[in-house]
Amino acid sequence: MGGRTAVIAGAGIGGLAAGCALARRGWRVRVLERAGEIRPVGAGLGVAPNALRALDVLGVGDAVRGRALRGGGGIRAASGRWLMRTDQDGVRRRFGDELVVLRRSDLVGLLLGALPESALRTGARVVSVAPGRAGRPACVEVHEVDRGGSETLEADLVVAADGIDSAVRRALFPRHPGPVYSGATCWRLLARPEPPVGEAAEIWGRGRCAGIMPLRDGSVYAYLVAPAPEGARAEGGEARALREAFGDWCDPVPRVIGSAPEDAVIRGDLRWLATRLPEYHRGRVALLGDAAHAMLPYLGQGACQAIEDAVELAHAVGRGDTPERRTSGSDTVPDALAAYSSSRAPRANAVAAASARAEKVTRMRSRAGTAVRDAALATASRMTPAVFMRQFDRTFGWEPPAE
Structure with missing residues (x-):
């Protein structure tokens, strides 16, 4: 053989x-x-x-x-304020791909x-x-x-x-x-809210974060992270737990959560x-x-x-x-x-x-620390946006081994 x-x-x-x-x-x-x-x-x-x-x-x-x-996107505060804007053209120019x-x-x-x-x-x-x-x-x-x-x-x-x-x-x-357990759990879901979501965003709050990522077919991939005891599950259902944890966040977070049926929500503890x-x-x-x-x-x-x-x-x-x-x-x-x-x-x-x-940084919990983080990110994105993108150079810059 x-x-x-x-x-x-x-x-x-x-x-x-x-x-x-x-x-x-x-x-x-x-x-x-x-x-x-x-x-x-x-x-x-x-x-x-x-x-x-x-x-x-x-x-x-x-x-x-x-x-x-x-299309465009970036990072927002839980209130809805944009902290940093990015676009695919900028990613392509810096990293050679999207x-x-x-x-x-x-x-x-x-x-x-x-x-x-x-x-x-x-x-x-x-x-x-x-x-x-x-x-x-x-x-x-x-x-x-x-x-x-x-x-x-x-x-x-x-x-x-x-x-x-x-x-x-x-x-x-x-x-x-x-x-080991990181102290946070993550809910992931696919939904199709109305009206459709126009821009991608990662949204940072105090100890919690969410990502709202529109897909080409008009649906949305969302992930939402919050502190929780290891192995915990919501008694009234995971969709309800999401509404309670993120219901007061900026649009489209509550709208995306509300459009997802219970069986579309996947929960998993974040371990590494x-x-x-x-x-x-x-x-x-x-x-x-x-x-x-x-x-x-x-x-x-x-x-x-x-x-x-x-x-x-x-x-x-x-x-x-x-x-x-x-x-x-x-x-x-x-x-x-x-x-x-x-x-x-x-x-x-x-x-x-x-x-x-x-x-x-993403899941900073203190009110003072979160305020400093958001102000620093907003200032850096206005004054020197390349500085923020530069931190990804080593990660995104990998090339396959030459034959």
Whole structure:
């Protein structure tokens, strides 16, 4: 049999991107998803210029750009006052590309369309992974969720894209403390308010924030963040909890909330890996996305970094359409994963740390601190708008590795 095999645990955005990236480089790919069907978790997401460049490598960048709604936006206070204005033309001039907001299901659909038809296997839960080493393959024990059977797969490469509660990460790094709760919960929803929302805005209050992002089809993706006890749920329904928490905010926040049915509201606590992993690999196993560096959402980079991971991982391991001989001097995967880890960990960890710092500004609680924050942002946007945009240079400026 020719060619090298890769088994990917998890069919979220990171896992699907890894499958596409590896397949394009000649690998025989299996993407294992424990759910019986692909149901994207969440409502919408932003794809920043760095991730668009990565999606170009996967062949779907232009399709994502085609879903962009071009127009103005910026940051507002809860009262409605604009603190800072931005526009897509300014983003393109500075970063060479735009910022696209789309339905999460749209991006998942594009990645599924770019994946080889036979690569996806649903209803398959990864039970354990033996990471292998130079000269020996990795072994993945898979349990068939619906039928109750199990089997062991051998692979030249295993990619752990199984999310923030990654079972593979726990097995490979048993002393790592895992994710921690940030103290805030997030509601996400898709709605179609009337009249339609014209401009995108992130809205900052005291200890709370909201994002209202119009989509090209006339609907709105909204996210709303507020402090809450971990694991709490609203007795009267999540839509009612949103109306109580944000009902006195500026339009269109109450209007968007009011247009969303209860079953459209998704609630999830915001957790992250506050303790960094020492590396993103063990043997023939690479960690990717939330399994490696789950981060808070305040820079909108969680999915973007996972897509970057996928492209850099595929570049590091090289072509897959020749057999791995697994003899001394020719078994390249473990060394390639060490290079991937050395490249990705500093960048993704830095973005995660920056996201945590952004939370402290976005969700500032004191009245005096909030007033100073809003005044400083408004002044900076009038006097030196480039200074605000400059802080994103390092994040948005990533380029795919040269072939």
